Amino acid sequence: MIFQLSEDELWFPEPELxxxxxxLAIGGDLSAERLILAYQSGIFPxxxxxxxxxxxxxxxxxxxFPDQxxxxxxxxxxxxxxxxxxxxDKAFPEVINACASISREDQEGTWITGDMQEAYINLFRxxxxxxxxVWENDQLVGGLYGIHINSVFCGESMFSKVSNASKAALIWLCQNKSFTLIDCQVHTSHLESLGAGFISMSQYLAYLNSDPK
Incomplete structure (x- = not known):
């Protein structure tokens, strides 16, 4: 069953539905309050x-898991x-714009719409x-962005303009920030080769709701 959301009421159905x-649902808006409630509930647009x-x-x-x-x-x-x-956090708008505009194999257009960019830049602020x-000769050549909920980093997208730039961004994130896990959301063979794997929604929510160390 797909739930219809209203812009006037801030809520989400249970993820297991x-x-x-x-x-899970359709409609609503991209306000900071709704986006944070979504991520806290294991939901993403x-x-x-x-x-x-x-x-x-x-x-x-x-x-x-960063240690894996x-x-x-x-x-x-x-x-x-x-x-x-x-x-x-030195060039968030540039990173999200690059993620939206870079071409990808087997993908026409982008899901990072103008409204999405505006909403996530607001969350960054x-x-x-x-x-x-990731910079090379003072040029932005790669990067990633996402949302931080407790001890989880909910990764949204990454990009590379030169070989291994996005991979370097992910490695740096795992090695330099104290996250329990990185939420990759959707399976890719690239991330699987780096050690990513599946856990159940109930396991994910347990990590999501745990206090930062």
Whole structure:
């Protein structure tokens, strides 16, 4: 059953009521209050310009535990070199814009709409969203962004303009920030190769609701 949300009432149905594909609700808005309630409940928005706002709560969550990250010898060498300079929260609008505009295989257009960019930039200004930036010769060549809920980093998207830049951003995040897990939301073979795997929604919610260490 797909639930219809109103802009006038701030609520979400229980995540376990989502359809098999994870779709839980439709409608509502992208206010900071609604987005934070969504993430606190294990729910995230995923839609495009030609659809209404769609809210998902997958029954299995694709996550990466930082201490289980697989770092190849090549990437270890790269991280120890001076090829990239990596920063945190220094260029959030630029990162989300790059994630929205970069072309991806087997994907037409972007789900990071103009409204989504505006909403997440607002969360960044409120201190609720964060970005990792990867620089090469003072040019932004990669990065990622997401939402921080308790001890969980809910990753939204990443991009690379040069080889291994987004991977460097993820490795840096795992090694330099004290998150219990990184929520990758949707399965990709790339993230699986780095050590990500599935846990149940109930397990995910337990991590999500645990206090930061």
């Amino acid at each position: 989502a359809d098999e594909d994870g779709l 995923w839609f495009s310009d030609d659809t209404p706002i769609l809210w998902y709560a997958p029954h299995e969550r694709f996550v990466l 990250l697989k770092v190849s010898k090549t990437m270890r060498k790269l991280m120890n070199s001076d090829k990239f300079r990596i920063t945190f 409120l201190g609720l969203a964060h970005s990792v930036e």
